[in-house]
Amino acid sequence: MTPPLQLGVPLAFRTREEASGLAGEIAALLADPPRARMALEELMLNAIEHGNLAIGGRAKADLLRAGRFGDEIRQRLDAMPFAERRAHVTVTRQGDQLEIAIRDEGSGFAWREFIPRDGVSDAPNGRGIALARTLCFPNLTYVDPGNVVVVRGRSAS
């Protein structure tokens, strides 16, 4: 059995699989685990793909269309300076709420310009933040320079 998730300390993750597993564990502490899991996973994958591995939105779209996105992720995870980077998630309790802060070691992004896509978009990417916000965390906020995202949700009773 895995030990219970520790509150108040940053938990590191590096790969997409680690992000997915950790998102599941954290979501289990929240009131609506399936939605929370999806929302957290989107934000944690962003931290890896766009933050630590510095793959921009346009580049990701091109890689996806060319069928090369997975390979690019694998190559960057093994290459410097990306290989040394970790993302971190910290869960803290605030009354009946849990605050979850996800931080990456990238250079941030112009999050204010990244308005949630509402409407029909043909692009194969760019929906993660909007989904996380709409599905589960309307309070989602980024912290400058954009390498930290903070969400709050009701804790499971």
Added chain:
Amino acid sequence: MIEVTRIGTATILKISGRFDFASVPQFQELLDHKPTEWVVDLTETIYVDSAALGMLLILRDHATAQGRVALRGAHGMVREVLTMARFDRMFVLEPA
């Protein structure tokens, strides 16, 4: 898991369990097929993420000009996510 069957001119992709970033490589290989109709059967899909939505759009781009892409049997959170992304306007959503 993605199970592929062909019925007449249609290729049916039945996706069980999670349809997410980890499904992308397998999904991408299936694009070599050139059916006139794609049916993505989501009856047994319990989870979709934005990577899966991206793959569906790539499938739609890839479909031939006369080609049709139907999403079948989406329910629960999967259906909710598809609607949220306005996929009801871009695909044929059909019941199971």
